[in-house]
Amino acid sequence: MTSSAIEATGLAKTFRRRGGWALRDCTFQLPAGRVCALVGPNGAGKSTLLALAAGLIAPSEGSVTVLGGHPAHVRPRVGFVSQDKPLHPQLTVAETLRMGADLNPDSWDAATAERVVAGGELDLGARVRSLSGGQRTRVALALALAKRPELLLLDEPMAALDPLARHELMGTLMATAAQYGTTIVMSSHVMAELEDSCDHLLLIGDGRVRLSGDTDDxxxxxxxxxxxxxxxxxxxxxxxxxxxxxxxxxxxxxxxxxxxxxxxxxxxxxxxxxxxxxxxxxxxxxxxxxPLTLGALPASASPQEATSASAMSQETTA
Amino acid sequence: MIEYRIDRRSGVATYVQIVQQTKQALRMGLLEPGDKLPAAREVVEATAVNPNTVLKAYRELEREGLVEARRGLGTFVRRSLGAAPADSPLRGELAEWAARARAAGLERDDVAALFAAVLDEHFDSTAKEQENR
Known part of the structure; x- marks a missing residue:
């Protein structure tokens, strides 16, 4: 069992076309089981960091380890919802869920997928291209959650949702974390939206880590x-x-x-x-x-279990 | 079963709100010894707060001897708080007093201020103790 969900060392990414560094010298460790807010201004590198962790792009420098392995090798255990919520526009909602089931035969949780979709009173026969931004977000989250990943990477998951759907789906995410110990990383500009839901913070600015650690610490x-x-x-x-x-x-x-x-x-x-x-x-x-980074285990440390329970006992005695 | 309501603007830490609402329910007799607190999963699904926040609140209640966690079963109430359940004679007298205050033309805030002042005369401020801890 690994104690880190994500471990980045000197991670950097430069895009040739844009020039300059999208991400620079990022070193941080996200313990497994945390719900992490990934926060930073526009262009800070949040989406780049998530795409690197999802194994969709390769780092220019440094390395990132996800669930103890190479991002590209642990994809079956990771759920990723990118900012533009890519879905096949010509498929219906029902067909999209069936595709999810076919692509994830070992882990697919059909009940979860149906519950998340049903929460929005979506017509299962509706084609994805006819859905609103918020409805597409719901379908994308249903796919990611029903995969039962150990790590969920969510890029601006709440941006297109109305307040009611936001509360409901955030509740669903928290229940998933409570039940399965899923590690969740969500990016957002709106700190207030994440304050009660996250117990870990990764603040990046100008491509660098500014703050990293458990929120209480x-x-x-x-x-x-x-x-x-x-x-x-x-x-x-x-x-x-x-x-x-x-x-x-x-x-x-x-x-x-x-x-x-x-x-x-x-x-x-x-x-x-x-x-x-x-x-x-x-x-x-x-x-x-x-910058301030708290609680990072040295790379050579034995894989001790950094459970939230032990972190909590520190808080209560503090 | 108790339902928690989290007020994000209250300035009171979320886990403290859960502790306070549980104690309030114990005082009002809405929770009794043997009753089960909702599972952390149910609370976070309804409130969208972090699971650790709920666990922290439950641990605090356990530390105070009010509840106990039974492995694999859930968290159960061990003892009640206070001696004024929802249907006690004292509550009835207070309700009558509130009706008289209203009839006398007092506003809600007037009544609350009056009640708080009398409360302070007769009791130490337990809220302060809790904050200091």
């Missing part, structure tokens, strides 16, 4: 603090060393700063509640903030 490693400005006019006048400052702002007589504390915080500063969205936005606004 990442939140615990940061503090949002406010204190008196004491005449300082600009954040630059402020030195919060030895703490690492991700972002600081002066408003009137007050300074607000997002820091990674190194030891006790300065006296007279107040700590405020920090959400995952605050954390992500602060890092997106400040591309120069140093």
């Amino acid at each position: 990442l939140l615990a490693a940061h503090a949002l603090i406010t204190g008196p400005a004491r005449g300082a006019a600009a954040p630059a006048d402020f030195d919060l060393a030895p703490h690492t400052t991700v972002e600081s702002r002066v408003t009137g007589r007050q300074v607000t700063a997002l820091v990674r504390p190194e030891g006790p915080l300065p006296a007279g500063w107040q700590t405020r509640e920090l959400s995952l969205e605050d954390l992500v936005l602060a890092h997106l606004r400040n591309p120069a903030a140093p």
